[in-house]
Amino acid sequence: xxxxxxxxxxxxxxxxxxxxxxxxxxxxxxxxxxxxxxxxxxxxxxxxxxxxxxxxxxxxxxxxxxxxxxxxxxxxxxxxxxxxxxxxxxxxxxxxxxxxxxxxxxxxxxxxxxxxxxxxxxxxxxxxxxxxxxxxxxxxxxxxxxxxxxxxxxxxxxxxxxxxxxx
Amino acid sequence: xxxxxxxxxxxxxxxxxxxxxxxxxxxxxxxxxxxxxxxxxxxxxxxxxxxxxxxxxxxxxxxxxxxxxxxxxxxxxxxxxxxxxxxxxxxxxxxxxxxxxxxxxxxxxxxxxxxxxxxxxxxxxxxxxxxxxxxxxxxxxxxxxxxxxxxxxxxxxxxxxxxxxxxxxxxxxxxxxxxxxxxxxxxxxxxxxxxxxxxxxxxxxxxxxxxxxxxxxxxxxxxxxxxxxxxxxxxxxxx
Numbered sequence: 154x155x156x157x158x159x160x161x162x163x164x165x166x167x168x169x170x171x172x173x174x175x176x177x178x179x180x181x182x183x184x185x186x187x188x189x190x191x192x193x194x195x196x197x198x199x200x201x202x203x204x205x206x207x208x209x210x211x212x213x214x215x216x217x218x219x220x221x222x223x224x225x226x227x228x229x230x231x232x233x234x235x236x237x238x239x240x241x242x243x244x245x246x247x248x249x250x251x252x253x254x255x256x257x258x259x260x261x262x263x264x265x266x267x268x269x270x271x272x273x274x275x276x277x278x279x280x281x282x283x284x285x286x287x288x289x290x291x292x293x294x295x296x297x298x299x300x301x302x303x304x305x306x307x308x309x310x311x312x313x314x315x316x317x318x319x320x
Numbered sequence: 321x322x323x324x325x326x327x328x329x330x331x332x333x334x335x336x337x338x339x340x341x342x343x344x345x346x347x348x349x350x351x352x353x354x355x356x357x358x359x360x361x362x363x364x365x366x367x368x369x370x371x372x373x374x375x376x377x378x379x380x381x382x383x384x385x386x387x388x389x390x391x392x393x394x395x396x397x398x399x400x401x402x403x404x405x406x407x408x409x410x411x412x413x414x415x416x417x418x419x420x421x422x423x424x425x426x427x428x429x430x431x432x433x434x435x436x437x438x439x440x441x442x443x444x445x446x447x448x449x450x451x452x453x454x455x456x457x458x459x460x461x462x463x464x465x466x467x468x469x470x471x472x473x474x475x476x477x478x479x480x481x482x483x484x485x486x487x488x489x490x491x492x493x494x495x496x497x498x499x500x501x502x503x504x505x506x507x508x509x510x511x512x513x514x515x516x517x518x519x520x521x522x523x524x525x526x527x528x529x530x531x532x533x534x535x536x537x538x539x540x541x542x543x544x545x546x547x548x549x550x551x552x553x554x555x556x557x558x559x
Contacts, residue, residue: 165388166380173384174375187381194387262371280333281368287335306329309364316367 158201164210165194171211171283172218178278179222181267189225193218215283216293219275226271265315273308276301281309323347323354332361440470440489441496441507450498450505458485458498458505459554462546474532475541475549481556483549484535486528495528497535500554508535 172193176186197204197217204213266274272294279290280301291301323331323344330336331344348355440454450458457470465472473486473495484499496510511527541549 162389166385169380169384169388170376170378173378173380174372177375178372183375187384191384191387194384198388198390259371259374262367266368266371277368281365282372284369287330287333302326302330306326309329309361312368313360313364316364 157206161201161204161210162198165197165214168211168214169194172214175215175278175283176218176222178263178266178282179219179275180225181263185225189218189222192225193221196221209289212285212289212293215279215285216295219293223271261316262312265312268315269308269311273304273311276304277308277312280305323351325357328354328357329361332358332365440492441510444506448507448510449503450507454487454489454498455505458487458500460550462543462550464543473528475546476532476536477538477541477556478535479537481537483554483556484532486532497528497531500556 169190172190173183173186176189176193177183180186180189193214197214204210266277269277275294276290279285279293280287285293287298287301287305290305291298294301296304327336327340327344331341336344348358440450440452441448442451449455453469457468457472461470461472463472463475467488467490469489469491471488471490473488475483475485478484478499482500484497485505486495486497488495494510494512496507498505498507500506509528509531
């Protein structure tokens with residue numbers, strides 16, 4: 154049993170870069186992302202026995218990262234709703250003016266991602282950033298595939314509008 | 321045929337079966353506008369992938385690595401043991417005695433569970449004392465005797481004139497010091513060490529020797545003096 158959990162731990166270590174990337178796509182800030190990953194890893198280790206061998210460890214961990222972020226995002230909304238809304242408004246304005254030159258800049262893409270509603274951002278992050286299949290992404294989000302694809306489509310449309318990538 | 325937006329997106333995301341893909345590709349070949357839409361999807365995927373790609377190559381912060389590795393029981397124990405060993409070497413006899421008292425509950429239970437013979441070490445009002453095979457070995461066995469369940473190490477006299485002997489319970493991974501008093505053999509310290517692993521065993525013996533060094537008066541008894549003391553039943557007032 155000890156050996157099994159050691160094995161899982163080293164697999165978790167190997168997945169840390171991907172978890173950080175996913176968390177970064179969700180949170181928009183690397184420091185926030187790493188906090189979320191740390192919380193998620195600690196949660197995962199506390200319930201290691203809930204992981205079912207034979208299922209995908211990456212999807213399980215991404216789910217825990219996602220839920221950790223949702224908890225945090227909800228808490229932040231409660232703490233600073235007015236501030237968050239003001240900031241979001243500014244960013245939406247910026248997005249519309251994103252120049253053709255800058256549209257490929259990673260920074261612009263990440264900024265645009267931050268303006269998406271949470272549910273669209275996580276769909277885009279799971280499928281387009283992490284590369285999960287629809288079925289896996291839907292499982293991580295706990296929604297039917299149809300819900301995932303419609304959020305994904307809306308998220309992409311919004312990103313394309315902001316980034317001026319429609320042609 | 322017309323391809324709806326959802327199907328085209330699914331195609332771009334690699335979600336379709338071979339059959340469906342073939343159908344889409346026929347439509348793409350015939351429809352430049354559809355090709356442009358597909359290109360938009362593909363560009364978006366490339367952009368999104370690129371926007372976060374660097375993070376994969378970033379060194380993972382140490383705090384996350386340690387969170388994921390967590391306390392690894394075996395490794396932690398080894399580190400802990402060597403650290404503890406160093407700490408133990410500096411302890412006084414009284415501290416050793418206190419630790420021995422705290423260990424003895426588990427020791428007696430362990431011995432009782434492992435065999436049916438009476439405990440070798442019993443808790444008394446003010447510490448621990450030898451019983452059974454250990455008590456007999458301390459009474460009669462010499463360091464040069466073949467070790468069975470008990471191996472006798474050094475015998476020495478303390479500053480107050482009494483005799484003490486070091487012993488090892490060969491099957492228990494326990495060593496310690498026993499000192500003769502009016503009632504029998506008092507045990508001021510024991511050190512548990514792993515049943516296997518020479519390093520730990522050597523460390524525990526060393527810990528015993530460190531305590532001996534704080535108790536001993538003069539040199540350890542040589543074989544002749546050891547035998548003489550045994551023959552005198554470890555009495556200090558006999559001569």
